[in-house]
Amino acid sequence: MKRHYIFASHGSFANGLLNSVELILGKQPDIHTLCAYVEEEVDLTQQVEALVARFPAQDELIVITDIFAGSVNNEFVRFYLAHISIYYPV
Template sequence: MRRRVIIASHSMLSKGMAETLKFFEGEDAEFVVITAYVDNKPIEGIIEEIFADIPDEDEVIVLTDLMAGSVNQKFMPRIARPHTHLLTGMNLSLAMALTMESTDSYLTEERINQIVDEARNQVQYVNVALQALSEDDEDE
């Protein structure tokens, strides 16, 4: 079993995400990157080509930018494939956690939900978070 990671977005977000992941994880990190709608190629054909080359036993993690976006919608039929996970609203914390997870076994739904929760907690309004920290310090 091999884990494949597809990073797909409108325009260049996915390319930047992949480059940033390589910065942290090293140049050997492998991702399939889809920068949709920048070259007038239909995304359906790109997705078809990618999945045609993936053996059934391989796990596929797809990260997209927007839940209601067309890029995410085009991947939805693929979740019927075994060991295929579609996650949207990607951020760097989510992408790093998923791509650095052990490949000794398939990811479980429970583990993916834990990773999503952790990544969700990384989204913070820093003004308020710092204010709360200041108030905690004053209370001590």
Template sequence: MLERKLVLASHGKLASGMNSSLRLICGGITPIETLDCYLTEDFDLEKAVSEIMERHRDHELVVVTDLFGGSVNNEFLAHINRADFYLVAGMNLPFLVEFAMQFQLVDSLSKLIETTLTTAKQSIQFCNQLISSEIEEEDF
């Protein structure tokens, strides 16, 4: 089995911020590389992504980006046909916590991504509406 690598990539410092939160919650369970984009005027996204893809050419690589259709995601999307490369858009902490906890343990990364996405979507809640609905149910 190939060694696995996880990269978080975002506009601004979201990727490193997510990594910081993830380490606080989960500890250092898996090494994570981050790519914070556009922090300087001379930032070259194509070069940065190419370097990551080259550095991890002999790994199973999962990249999680912040925004589907954004420039960061689109640059990684150019590599979508590479073997053992998985690209996920819509970075959020519930997804990363669950995914990172199982990242090194499962056989199939694609199945893990699918199940983790389903669970993470359920964690997004409109709390006002949720609490209001619970209060209405208690009144009956």
């Protein structure tokens, strides 16, 4: 079982957070980002489904979102499974 982290946010905050982490710690291949509402035609539900589908079911996903009870957070809650932990604001 492998552990993956997902930084998920409204706008590009998640990418900025990953850039800061990598500036301090170096490249982090197990940290992934989801930046919602950057492109109008991209559906958040589809983004979350596609990202979660990339990982084997036995792997652990730790999702860190920017706003408690925000739309990004709520979308991940819908996909809550035994292998996903959801942590609130950074």
